[in-house]
Amino acid sequence: MESKAGRTWIVNAFVFFLPVLFLWVIAALWVGSSLGAQFKLFAGLQTSLLANYGPDSFNQSFKSLKLAIFGDVFSDSELPADAMTGLEIALRGPVPTATLRAGVLEWTSTPQFTITAEPFHTTIPTAVLHPISTPTKLPENTQTPIQTPTATASKVVPTATPKRDKVMPLLGCVKDNGGGSFTAFFGYENRNSFEVGIPIGEENKFIPDSKDRGQPVLFVPGKLDMSFQVEFNGEPLTWHLDSGAVTASVNSTRCDPITKEETKDTEPPQISEGNMDPPEGDLDVCSLTIVVDDLRVVDTAPSSGIAWVKLKYNVEGYTTDYIYSSPLTLCSGGPTNEGGWDGCYSGSIVISIDPNWASPDPEPFKINLFAKAQDNEGNGTCYYLGQYTMPACCGKCD
Structure with missing residues (x-):
């Protein structure tokens, strides 16, 4: 209420x-x-x-x-x-803008309050927001790629570098053969306790060409003063081996001529043993690579050294000359303390049937395989390794 x-x-x-x-x-x-x-x-x-x-x-x-x-x-x-x-x-004078109107007077407010209020609200938020988001992402991206390579590099590189000592090439002496011909005797020293393989290439080559002049590709532990020899014309001949090099020329140390007479080699070397892959027998192909390992070559003292060892073959009734392989590689051994030579060689040869040959049907083609070794005095010997047969259909049928 x-x-x-x-x-x-x-x-x-x-x-x-x-x-x-x-x-x-x-x-x-x-x-x-x-x-x-x-x-x-x-x-x-x-x-x-x-x-x-x-x-x-x-x-x-x-x-x-x-x-x-x-x-x-x-x-x-x-x-x-x-x-x-x-x-x-x-x-x-005092009121030039005043106007007399019939009715309610209209007034226009001064723009000072609008001008001063707007800039403060527009500039303050933009100045605060921009510097906050930009620097937060940059340090995160720079840390991830740094850790990945350091972990792998520290484990791989140190273990591979100190594994073995380098094999050093050696030049024994140079022999004057007369008529502008010379023979250089090369050797090597492997200070490791194991065999080192260095294939023919940038780390095992001769300059000038050809790169392959019968030098070994497998180096046994120890020092061999005369592992192999190369005949050349007296111009500088350099053997690059495992980042080292030796050069033979007419100015190199000559082999002692008196020693040469005392150790003149008149006997040919002997070949024995040897393993063939595949072994001798019937083949069902028309072309095949035969690999020979542990082919032993012995030359009794006094030995002038082994110039080369090669494989060769002929096809009965079809070839008159033998087909030779490249020089085999000395795998182990070499000169002996008594002045002789005892080494093992390995290599390969490709045997094939010419399709233009008339087929010996119903008989197969018969291939005879040999090994031949020659010393530096020109004494040579031939050793029979075995026989292979290839199908008669490899030839041309009439």
Whole structure:
């Protein structure tokens, strides 16, 4: 009940106040217009009254309204021409932008508040966000590729490098054969406790060509002063072996001629043993590579050394000359302390049937395989290894 009574009192007071407010506004306007019409103020007083503005925005709006009302009063009172001229000058001077309108006055707010507020809100967030996201990803990417190669390189490289000592090439002496021909005796020293294989190539070659001049590709432990010999014309001949090199020329150390007479070799070397793969027998192909291992060559003292060992074959009834292989490789052994030679050789040869040969049908083709060794004095010997047969259909049938 008390709440409802309170609300009734407020409504009654508001109803009473509205008519009073309305009457007060009408009276103020009427009194201002009447006073302006009754008092005949001179032009100087009118000008000073019209230019008197208030100190703040509220009072300034109120006094501008008074000036507009007085302006109407002065115009309706038909002021003299000089008074009207003074009034126009006064109005143009301090308020050149004021305009009298019929109805509610329109005001444009100053743009100072918009200009100062916007830059602070737009620049502050952009300045804070940019430097945060950029540097976080850069240090993560630089760490991953660094750890991977260091782990693999530290384990592989040190274990492969110190495994063996290099094999050193040696030049024993150079023999003058007369007529511009010379023979160089080469050897090597392998300080390892095991055999070292170095194939013909950049680490085992002769310069000038050909790269292959019968030098070994398998080097046994120890030192061999005269492992093999090469005949040349006296121009510098260099053997490159395992990053080392020796050169033979007409100016190299000559073999002792007295020693040469005392150790003159007149006996041919002997060949024995040897393993063949495949072994001798019937073959069902028309071409095949035969590999020979552990072919032993012995030359009793005094030995001039073995110049070369080769394989050769012929086909019965079809070839008159033997077909030779490349020089075999000295696998082990060489010169003996007594001045002789004892070494084992290995190598291969390709045997094949010419398809243009007439077929011996119904008999097969018969191939005879031999090994031949020759020393530096030109003494040679031939050793029969075995016989192979190949199908008659390998030849041309009539």
